[in-house]
Amino acid sequence: MLHPSRISLNATRVFVLVAEHGSLKRAAEILHVTPGAVSRQISNLEDMMGVRLFRRSNNSLHLTETGESFFQQVRPSVHSLHRAIELATGESRAVNVQAPTTMASRWLIPAWVDFKKRWPDIKVSISTHDSIGLLDAQPADLHIAYSPASDPLPGGDILIEDRCRPYLAPQLLSQIVDPSNLSSVPALQSTGSNWDWTAWLQHTETPDIALRFDNAFDLDDVAIRAAIAGMGMVLAPKFIIHDDVDAGRLCELPQSPEVLLGYYSLHVPEILNADAKTFIRWLKDSV
Structure with a gap:
């Protein structure tokens, strides 16, 4: 050797x-x-x-x-070398952002329109994933990661708190005799272990209630669309579904408290080019 x-x-x-x-x-x-x-x-x-x-x-x-x-x-180290060369040479390239799918599609991309208006010459590339925690499979200039409140990721800045409550379609709510009886309202599953519903019930001091899960989905975004279609109630933070609430497609389940379930945090490498720094400043201001 x-x-x-x-x-x-x-x-x-x-x-x-x-x-x-x-x-x-x-x-x-x-x-x-x-x-x-x-x-x-x-x-x-x-x-x-x-x-x-x-x-x-x-x-x-x-x-x-x-x-x-x-x-x-x-x-x-190789990616740090590439970033250092780009900084030294002033080479322009796309800012690579990695983010959870639902957060990206329902909040980041709609907000991105404002960024494009203000900095039309800066290219941004967004890749999505459905994992909890940091995903190391693909390089990125900045990572937006999700972690449960019970096990927050170290080393990042919290962008948004994931404060959730149940939402459902108004037409479904009108058919429910007693919305306070949670077991009478069909619930939508969007995590493999239902950890989010379990945590919400524990924080609302109703851990023994047996929810009725008629439908299960592998993405929060799909579960939200199912809720809009009247298939059941979904756990979601207001910032993700505010457009649907404002348009009357979803409404809060009456007397349901908002519970902190997790965090969306920002993780960045030590070396960043100027465009990435601009995007991060805009991102923090937007939040």
């Missing part, structure tokens, strides 16, 4: 790109070279390090245990 100072930085950058995309062909397209050239860089890096970084079989590529460990350790 060569001394670490003699390991090729360019080959390491190619390795990170291949590992992120899981494809020699895709990495070659991004680098504007041939797949063979990318493959040679990977082979040279493995020879220099004296380890196998990828398993190759049936035209597929998978990180070895050593490769995965190396990838997790070197990837942040």
Whole structure:
């Protein structure tokens, strides 16, 4: 194995790109070279390090245990290097934002219109996910992450508190004889374990009530649309569904308290370009 100072930085950058995309062909397209050239860089890096970084079989590529460990350790440094070069050269590129799907579609993107009016020359790319916590699979200039109030993420700035109560369609509410009897109101499930409904019931000192879950969904946004269609009540924060409330598509369940269930927090790397800093200032002001 060569001394670490003699390991090729360019080959390491190619390795990170291949590992992120899981494809020699895709990495070659991004680098504007041939797949063979990318493959040679990977082979040279493995020879220099004296380890196998990828398993190759049936035209597929998978990180070895050593490769995965190396990838997790070197990837942040490679992206920090890229950001430092962009800052030094003044190179303009899209600000990459990662955010939970429902929060992005129902709040961030509608608010983004204002940002585009004020800074039309700054490009923003938004990728979404449905996970709790930080998602490290894709690089981003800033991450908006969700975490339950019982287990908040460290190291970020809280953007928005997730204060929820049940909402339902007015026509469904009109059909319910006693809305205070929660077990008589169909509830909509939008998390795998129903942790949100469980936490809400515990905070409202009604943990023993057995809710009736007639329908289950894998996204908050889909559950909200089901509530608008009159299929049941959904737990949601006001900032996510205020347009639907204002338009009369949803209303609060009477006498239902608002409960803090979680946080949307902002996480950013140490090095940011000027456009990313502008977007973050706007984001905090918008909140």
